[in-house]
Amino acid sequence: MKDAFAEVEGSLAGDSYGRGSIIEDFQAEMAAVLGKEAAVFFPSGTMAQQIALRIWSDQLGTKRVAYHPLCHLEIHEQDGLKELHHLEPLLLADKDRLITLSDVQNMEGDISCLLLELPQREIGGQLPAYEELEAISAYCRERGIRVHLDGARLFEVLPYYGKSAAEVCQLFDSVYISFYKGIGAVAGAILAGPKAFTEQAKIWKRRHGGDLIGLYPYIIPAAHYYHQRVDKMGAYYEGAKELAALFNDCRYVSTLPQVPVSNMFHVHIALPKEKLEPLLAAVQVESGIGITRYLNESSEGRCSFELSIGDAYESIPKDELEAAFRLLKQRLLEA
Amino acid sequence: MKDAFAEVEGSLAGDSYGRGSIIEDFQAEMAAVLGKEAAVFFPSGTMAQQIALRIWSDQLGTKRVAYHPLCHLEIHEQDGLKELHHLEPLLLADKDRLITLSDVQNMEGDISCLLLELPQREIGGQLPAYEELEAISAYCRERGIRVHLDGARLFEVLPYYGKSAAEVCQLFDSVYISFYKGIGAVAGAILAGPKAFTEQAKIWKRRHGGDLIGLYPYIIPAAHYYHQRVDKMGAYYEGAKELAALFNDCRYVSTLPQVPVSNMFHVHIALPKEKLEPLLAAVQVESGIGITRYLNESSEGRCSFELSIGDAYESIPKDELEAAFRLLKQRLLEA
Numbered sequence: 001m002k003d004a005f006a007e008v009e010g011s012l013a014g015d016s017y018g019r020g021s022i023i024e025d026f027q028a029e030m031a032a033v034l035g036k037e038a039a040v041f042f043p044s045g046t047m048a049q050q051i052a053l054r055i056w057s058d059q060l061g062t063k064r065v066a067y068h069p070l071c072h073l074e075i076h077e078q079d080g081l082k083e084l085h086h087l088e089p090l091l092l093a094d095k096d097r098l099i100t101l102s103d104v105q106n107m108e109g110d111i112s113c114l115l116l117e118l119p120q121r122e123i124g125g126q127l128p129a130y131e132e133l134e135a136i137s138a139y140c141r142e143r144g145i146r147v148h149l150d151g152a153r154l155f156e157v158l159p160y161y162g163k164s165a166a167e168v169c170q171l172f173d174s175v176y177i178s179f180y181k182g183i184g185a186v187a188g189a190i191l192a193g194p195k196a197f198t199e200q201a202k203i204w205k206r207r208h209g210g211d212l213i214g215l216y217p218y219i220i221p222a223a224h225y226y227h228q229r230v231d232k233m234g235a236y237y238e239g240a241k242e243l244a245a246l247f248n249d250c251r252y253v254s255t256l257p258q259v260p261v262s263n264m265f266h267v268h269i270a271l272p273k274e275k276l277e278p279l280l281a282a283v284q285v286e287s288g289i290g291i292t293r294y295l296n297e298s299s300e301g302r303c304s305f306e307l308s309i310g311d312a313y314e315s316i317p318k319d320e321l322e323a324a325f326r327l328l329k330q331r332l333l334e335a
Numbered sequence: 336m337k338d339a340f341a342e343v344e345g346s347l348a349g350d351s352y353g354r355g356s357i358i359e360d361f362q363a364e365m366a367a368v369l370g371k372e373a374a375v376f377f378p379s380g381t382m383a384q385q386i387a388l389r390i391w392s393d394q395l396g397t398k399r400v401a402y403h404p405l406c407h408l409e410i411h412e413q414d415g416l417k418e419l420h421h422l423e424p425l426l427l428a429d430k431d432r433l434i435t436l437s438d439v440q441n442m443e444g445d446i447s448c449l450l451l452e453l454p455q456r457e458i459g460g461q462l463p464a465y466e467e468l469e470a471i472s473a474y475c476r477e478r479g480i481r482v483h484l485d486g487a488r489l490f491e492v493l494p495y496y497g498k499s500a501a502e503v504c505q506l507f508d509s510v511y512i513s514f515y516k517g518i519g520a521v522a523g524a525i526l527a528g529p530k531a532f533t534e535q536a537k538i539w540k541r542r543h544g545g546d547l548i549g550l551y552p553y554i555i556p557a558a559h560y561y562h563q564r565v566d567k568m569g570a571y572y573e574g575a576k577e578l579a580a581l582f583n584d585c586r587y588v589s590t591l592p593q594v595p596v597s598n599m600f601h602v603h604i605a606l607p608k609e610k611l612e613p614l615l616a617a618v619q620v621e622s623g624i625g626i627t628r629y630l631n632e633s634s635e636g637r638c639s640f641e642l643s644i645g646d647a648y649e650s651i652p653k654d655e656l657e658a659a660f661r662l663l664k665q666r667l668l669e670a
Contacts, residue, residue, distance in 0.1 A: 001551075077544075186349075187550075187552075210382075214521050218552065
């Protein structure tokens with residue numbers, strides 16, 4: 001926060017209820033990056049995505065929308081979509097795999113909008129092949145179904161796809177991106193799409209209580225860190241592949257995906273928490289490198305945690321990293 | 336923003352989804368100030384107040400709530416209360432006057448909650464007599480009706496009532512206060528009430544998309560300016576009375592209320608905009624003091640604008656202020 005504001009003049013005028021150059025310029029820049037007609041800055045993705053689905057549902061006259069069973073809207077938003085917008089989600093695919101073209105082809109009944117999350121965060125940040133994405137988009141568009149991108153981590157997947165943000169977004173009618181995942185700003189989101197869609201989104205943003213008198217405390221860090229980090233996503237992705245390989249070389253450990261397709265992956269370790277926790281703590285004390293701040297424990301006595309690569313990763317000297325993993329590997333062999 | 340953050344260490348941990356000492360300490364402080372069991376920080380009052388009315392309505396099992404025809408929820412929120420929460424407002428009183436005890440006594444049908452705004456901003460910041468407020472509160476409570484305070488400008492009315500915030504809030508079941516009116520911070524609000532109520536409010540805050548990963552960009556300025564300005568409300572109130580008297584001494588001009596009861600009032604001038612605008616511009620150029628940044632024009636060719644007294648008012652030398660008003664008075668006499 002302080003770094004982002006360091007170069008801002010105290011006399012710079014803030015935005016005011018969605019107006020002013022601070023917000024309008026950033027919205028225009030992001031619309032151009034995403035290849036969309038217009039964009040709206042939101043305090044949160046929760047607000048932006050509920051609103052996106054509501055607008056498409058109102059436009060198409062059906063309350064049904066489709067998304068993955070582990071979609072953010074389904075598991076992290078206290079059912080805001082249902083409680084506030086009375087939309088009815090159709091859950092596509094199984095929890096542990098991506099939505100496929102065949103899932104979409106086999107949907108029963110009408111839906112207004114299909115939401116796809118790239119990458120699918122809750123299963124380690126997996127991605128469909130780009131050709132499958134194109135096929136899903138084409139299938140929906142032929143049938144008048146809107147396609148919305150949960151692109152919270154969109155920039156993080158571009159190196160793997162080898163596409164620009166605008167190229168990926170062309171497959172979608174509306175797009176949400178976040179500024180505190182790989183971008184690492186404070187909070188905030190952009191929702192982009194056709195102008196008629198974003199104008200509706202501004203009305204809903206006010207209804208939700210998100211049309212704040214000043215959003216600049218989030219916009220300035222978002223713009224600052226976007227410009228600082230958007231070109232580092234390739235390096236983060238390479239770091240993730242390197243780190244995942246180190247994990248996969250250890251007994252009991254596997255990563256999901258085995259080879260990451262973005263800057264993130266999940267680490268699964270086939271040991272119960274009471275055994276793994278002291279082991280990881282000892283590795284941290286001895287090597288000076290902390291591996292995770294938490295452990296999720298599954299019912300079968302296995303543990304998992306999520307890792308995302310950012311600037312901190314490259315600040316760790318390679319020899320120290322390798323020493324830490326030699327130690328981890330040794331301790332797991334003895335476990 | 337920069338002033339508020341100047342003394343904050345860059346290493347200070349932010350809040351995280353409603354947790355952490357930055358948010359929890361400020362919520363506890365505000366709960367104590369307002370004499371309530373608990374408090375929740377919100378990005379906006381729009382979000383906080385819709386949620387307050389929703390919780391009381393769910394609890395009492397009726398979708399009807401009552402408020403003034405010029406309530407913020409009725410005229411400034413794109414009908415979020417109706418579109419998101421499906422609540423049905425009963426409008427009490429006429430647009431140009433306060434809600435009275437008799438309006439409340441004559442309500443037809445059941446309501447879950449009565450919202451009172453102190454002061455009633457859209458009619459110049461008027462206030463009921465404290466005894467009437469007590470009588471309305473007692474009447475509602477006898478009938479199991481919840482009373483919610485729109486206290487966006489609560490601190491601004493305490494000098495007139497001669498009461499503490501907690502004393503006034505005792506008459507209400509739930510209270511919203513704002514940090515960018517008299518307090519002059521960036522944005523943000525507190526919603527306070529019983530613990531069971533605020534726990535529900537946190538769930539709705541997440542549903543609305545207001546449970547941000549970090550609200551500290553608003554909390555730090557809110558706390559900073561609250562402490563800096565809460566004790567200045569008496570001086571602002573005296574300034575408002577002084578300034579209103581200067582306006583009322585001019586031809587065509589009257590203030591509403593005639594004698595302010597807070598730091599704000601409305602100025603009504605019985606001249607059409609095309610005549611008044613150049614007149615005020617000329618006074619500004621000649622005196623160096625700008626009187627208003629906008630003029631609302633009514634259908635009858637009269638103009639009005641709102642004034643709120645803050646720190647800037649006392650920075651104007653008294654002799655310059657009086658010279659400006661001598662000039663304004665003269666120009667209006669000639670108009």
